Amino acid sequence: MSVNPIPVHPGGAGSATGGRMKSSAQDKQRLAEHPVSLRRVAALFRPHLGSVIAVMLLIVASSVIGLAQPFIVRELIDDAIPHSNIRLLLAGAGGLVLIALITAVLEVVQTWRATLMGQRVMHRLRTGLFTHLQKQSLGFFTNSRSGDVQSRLINDVGQMQSVITNSATSIASNLTTVVATAVAMVAISWKLSLISLIVFPPAILLAKQTAKLRRAVTGKRQREMSNLTSLIEERLSISGVRLSKVMGTGPADAQAFTESSHKLIDLEMKSALAGRWRMATMSIIFAAIPAVLYLAAGLPVTGDGMSIGTLVAFTGLQAGIFRPVMGLMQLSVQWVSAMALFSRVFEYLDTDQELPVASNPVKVDPARISGEVELREVSFRYPQATKSTLEKLNLRLPAGTMTAVVGATGSGKSTLGSLLPRLLDPTSGQVLLDGIDLKDYDQQGIASAVSVVAQESYLLHDTVRANLLWAAPEATEEQLWRALEAAQIADLIRSLPLGLETEVGQRGHRFSGGEQQRLAIARTMLREPKVLVLDEATSALDTVTEALVQQALDELAVGRTTLLIAHRLSTVMRADHIVVLEDGKIAESGTYGELVALGGRFWRLVQNSELAVRAS
CATH class of the missing domain: 3.40.50.300 (P-loop containing nucleotide triphosphate hydrolases)
Incomplete structure (x- = not known):
């Protein structure tokens, strides 16, 4: 499958830093230092415009169709059940089942389209970033921790997938649901709608406080996770393990890992519990609203002969608006976090190539080059x-x-x-x-x-054959053995039970240093430089x-x-x-x-x- 290149924009980039999320102020500072334009983010989705439109239409359709349920419930309670209207009763019950079926199918299709689109965008972004990093000089990797490079390429891009398929569709779904539900609530009872508004001021305040708590804790958690990843990469590589055994630092390394993991436990707990009491308070407030609505419906001044079906339908709508409202309350926080995430990935893409590519490069003809x-x-x-x-x-x-x-x-x-x-x-x-x-x-x-x-x-953790073919994928069996003969290692490979299919181990450490050198020489011979x-x-x-x-x-x-x-x-x-x-x-x-x-x-x-x- 061909991969379209990711647009690389000129501009400097700082060194890699651990952790995706920091505090809100740090995210805003990152965006100030390395801003991300909406046009550039939108460019990622331009090849998938059809999918974007389809997902949005599915979200709107699912939200609108789902709102028919309270109106059907009102008719069932106020008319079909009291008057034993069998036809209306069957139509209403069938309508409720049909609505559930249609919305379920729409949500599955929406998830499929959104996930597929997100995966394709991430595939293009991930491969573009990998290709761009390959073009950097050795100095770039010398000055960057490998754990940080891996974190941006895997974790950051992976979390961007969540932003695309979950956050973006969630925002669209929440917004559509809130607007449609609010319209339906007003249509059913404008008086009860006014009473329901009392919940929004405390909801906004508590949501903002909760978001700040979670962001601060999440920043520390991500930094510690990056540190843990680097410890694993450095201490459990073959070179790291060898050094640890030679220097006797195994217990110290284990202690450092244990401490980092223990910190992560504490941060994970804080992250999971951050703002839970505030959100619990908010849930209580929302749960108390139906009681207020029942009271208002029973009072002569506010009830004004309101039917039971109207009250039940309205309370159902009011209960359903809680979650999307809370989601929208965190929109600004999610937006800054998402843009900071794009900024981290784009920062690498914007890293100036220390080894620039000529606009019209000269092709090398191996048959004609002399080598001077x-x-x-x-x-x-x-x-x-x-x-x-x-x-x-x-x-x-x-x-x-x-x-x-x-x-x-x-x-x-x-x-x-x-x-x-x-x-x-x-x-x-x-x-x-x-x-x-x-x-x-x-x-x-x-x-x-x-x-x-x-x-x-450097040998790949693969077979002898795979290491040789890495240099010359089209090499024949005869050419492989000829290179091994010239490198003075063919007899050794023949003596092994699996021959060319022998696994060399991580970095080739199943072979001695001299044997690794001779395998590397055989590999180089196949390239015929x-x-x-x-x-x-x-x-x-x-x-x-x-x-x-x-x-x-x-x-x-x-x-x-x-x-x-x-x-x-x-x-x-x-x-x-x-x-x-x-x-x-x-x-x-x-x-x-x-x-x-x-x-x-x-x-x-x-x-x-x-x-x-x-x-x-």
């Missing part, structure tokens, strides 16, 4: 950093050659490696692939031409495993333009060219022999053993 990379006057500075990580870097990587980048920690090696696959954009300067700026390429094309093998390999970034891919491995992985990497690098970021002399010596970075600048460059003969920074790195670990 050039950096021209490239500088990069991280947000809030006091100085640049890279500064006016000029570097050329000829097609099919291997260039090694070495330097002390913090010299800018990994940042340089992130520029080639366009995980980051330079602050200034250009990164060129075959003479064309990466910013002018289609992002999918860059992904097909440039691949990265990093120190930490022209440019390869090896970011310290063997730095965390033992000598034996390193030899296997290095053999796989050597196989992978054949015929490709390779940027090698390494700490080990055994890998650097294989490079055609070596670049020494220092404080984001190229301090030295040349072949291994040239740099050793120079006796400069590279030679000192070798002598200081920073590159000599496990040298071969």
